[in-house]
Amino acid sequence: MAFLPLRSLNPSSATSVLEAWLERLGDSLADSAVDRALVCRKTLCEIVYPEYASSWETATEDDKLPTATRLALLALDPRNITLEPEYYAECDDARFQRVKPLLWLWYSFDRTALGGQNVDAGVRFRRLLAPLIFKRCGSNFKAFQHVEFSFGYNLEVGDDVVIHRHVLLDDRGGILLGNKVSVSDYANIYSHTHSIVDQREVTNVQTVIEDGVRITYHATVLAGVHAGTQGMIGAMAVATKNVRPYHVNVGIPAKSITVKPNAPTPSDILSTTSQKVRREQ
Ligand SMILES: CC(C)(COP(=O)(O)OP(=O)(O)OC[C@H]1O[C@@H](n2cnc3c(N)ncnc32)[C@H](O)[C@@H]1OP(=O)(O)O)[C@@H](O)C(=O)NCCC(=O)NCCS
Secondary structure (H helix, E strand, C coil), rough: CCCCCCCCCCCCCCCHHHHHHHHHHHHHHCCCCCCCCCCCHHHHHHHEEEEHCCHHHHCCCCCEEEEEEHHHCCCCCCCHHCHHHHHHHCCCHHHHHHHHHHHHHHHCCCCCCCCCCHHHHHHHHHHHHHHHHEEEEECEEEEECCCCCCCCEEECCCCCEECCCEEEECCCEEEEEEECCCCCCEEEEECECCCCCCCCCCECEEECCCCCCECCCCCCCCCCCCCCCCCCCCCCCCCCCCCCCCEEEEECCEEEEEECCCCCCCHHHHHHHHHCCEEEC
């Protein structure tokens, strides 16, 4: 394998404008008394319908505008849309309504020309929002586009965590991501499951991904799984049971095929087994 660390790119002429915009947004959100729904609406309106940024209210009532345009304008305000977790019976409204405007801002930004594939702007923007949404967010958090959450407020994230594009972090029962965890494109981490008889019966259980774990492309981690330090879950795997530290688990259901060559002694590897939630594979 070739050693190919990421390159550093030079800032473009848009960088200073981006920094000024993020500073202004950060300042507004730093005020705990601010109406986050209004910040979300104003920010999105300036990006997608700048011609209505100063006349949003009158435009939404203007029956000369196409109905779809009025509806699209209304949808910039998070109070006019619903997100799936709001339908969950255990949704803590006081906590969710506080983070909902920021989730809506995050998801909507990702669907604009400014957000989308724009790596530098996207990473900086999401790094600004993440600590205001998650239960805890460490330093240097990096998320690419189209990452989704359930509640957001049940997610704990360590330092230097990277979440790649199109990842679902279902924190309904809680997710703990340790330091230096990497979650690759299209992976899913769940923390809730349903009865096979009655889907209204739901089990919420925390899923724990310890330091240095890599969850690779298109893998799925089921609720309650505990992936031990430096473990790895291979492409397309479905982790139904715990992953031992330094083990590489692949397949459906995911099973260990090897131990990383940098693993400490076998006794060290097995020393965390007391933390087991499910039987290990
Ligand atoms: C986890 C992974 C790195 C394992 O690679 P590896 O240690 O080189 O494993 P090998 O290629 O030697 O394969 C060992 C065996 O497991 C099988 N295997 C490997 N990856 C598999 C996978 N994702 N699913 C099912 N089986 C897999 C191989 O077919 C082989 O089986 P065999 O012994 O019957 O021939 C690889 O599966 C993977 O998922 N790569 C994803 C890309 C990646 O590197 N991501 C990193 C973070 S972005």
